[in-house]
Amino acid sequence: LRNFENDQYFGFVAVGTPPQTFRVLFDTGSSDAWLPDQSCSTCGSHTRFKRHRSRSFRATTDTFWGIYGSGDSYGLVGADVFTIGNYSVPDLAFAVITEETGGISALANDGVIGLAFAGMSKISRPTILDTIKSSNPELNLQFAFYIAGAAQKDDSEFHFGGYDLSVAGERAALAKFPVLTLPSDVDPQLTYWTLAVNDFHLVHTAGIRKSSNLCDPFCYAIIDSGTSFIYVPPQLYDSVITEVVAGKACDLEQLTCANTGYESFPTLSFSFGSIHDGNFFHLGPRSYLNCYQDTCDIELLNHADDWWVLGGRFLREYYTVFDFDSMQVGIACSG
Numbered sequence: 001l002r003n004f005e006n007d008q009y010f011g012f013v014a015v016g017t018p019p020q021t022f023r024v025l026f027d028t029g030s031s032d033a034w035l036p037d038q039s040c041s042t043c044g045s046h047t048r049f050k051r052h053r054s055r056s057f058r059a060t061t062d063t064f065w066g067i068y069g070s071g072d073s074y075g076l077v078g079a080d081v082f083t084i085g086n087y088s089v090p091d092l093a094f095a096v097i098t099e100e101t102g103g104i105s106a107l108a109n110d111g112v113i114g115l116a117f118a119g120m121s122k123i124s125r126p127t128i129l130d131t132i133k134s135s136n137p138e139l140n141l142q143f144a145f146y147i148a149g150a151a152q153k154d155d156s157e158f159h160f161g162g163y164d165l166s167v168a169g170e171r172a173a174l175a176k177f178p179v180l181t182l183p184s185d186v187d188p189q190l191t192y193w194t195l196a197v198n199d200f201h202l203v204h205t206a207g208i209r210k211s212s213n214l215c216d217p218f219c220y221a222i223i224d225s226g227t228s229f230i231y232v233p234p235q236l237y238d239s240v241i242t243e244v245v246a247g248k249a250c251d252l253e254q255l256t257c258a259n260t261g262y263e264s265f266p267t268l269s270f271s272f273g274s275i276h277d278g279n280f281f282h283l284g285p286r287s288y289l290n291c292y293q294d295t296c297d298i299e300l301l302n303h304a305d306d307w308w309v310l311g312g313r314f315l316r317e318y319y320t321v322f323d324f325d326s327m328q329v330g331i332a333c334s335g
Contacts, residue, residue, distance in 0.1 A: 029192065029224035029225065031117060036096075038052075117190035175272075178328055193322055198217070228313060256295060258294065
């Protein structure tokens, strides 16, 4: 993986015959694949897919409209061979984008490879994961993200077809949690990589005080590599912000606090799974604040839906394994 400004992360895929190479976001928060089309005039500096150069491209009459946090993408649906590492997917349905809006054209990645489930796919059915598994039944269909910090930005890794726990440390152990359906999912179609949260609280400086469990009896959280931020469920947002700003001089309209620094803010602590197993996964203030001089901006976002979204700022802290075979997410503890 390449780390762009410690905020965007992309890898590479080859598409077509002969292959054309693209920088893509491996997105666990969506299920479709798309690339900019050669005709796109609003796609910035992104590498375009040249349909006429691929002998294996197949056109269709379908259209695509994708809505993302950074903007929208519009285009036509086609199919072609995709290769990720050592694995190829023949005739994968994907969108060739003819128009991008919002901030999509400024992103570091050319396109998106959706790695969530078929329940939210608009065009890529079967999904790329379903197709790889059906073509390679012996494969351990697991993939994992190791996101290095800004100082080691070229050391980030995307592992496909397995995982390498050594990147998380010599004594690292993997805590595994089952993937759940959301209340909004159409049973039995999974959508996101969703976990139960049986305990969430905020721990204040030096553990002097912690909040009550705000996820009692439980909340949902999706692990989403397609966003950088942490999104808080709307029913919890005010309570979380109240704990974050306690005892500080903060503008609640702008979510800015003056005369303070990282060390004075609480840690976010999550316990995953339906039963508390004693493991807490902590996100320190640097995961949700941007501090400069003596001012800190709070970058916890209010989600439109009733679940947490744990994006790149969570993945930066924890090596995370997505296991398609066992329908689990593994999160590495350093040991």
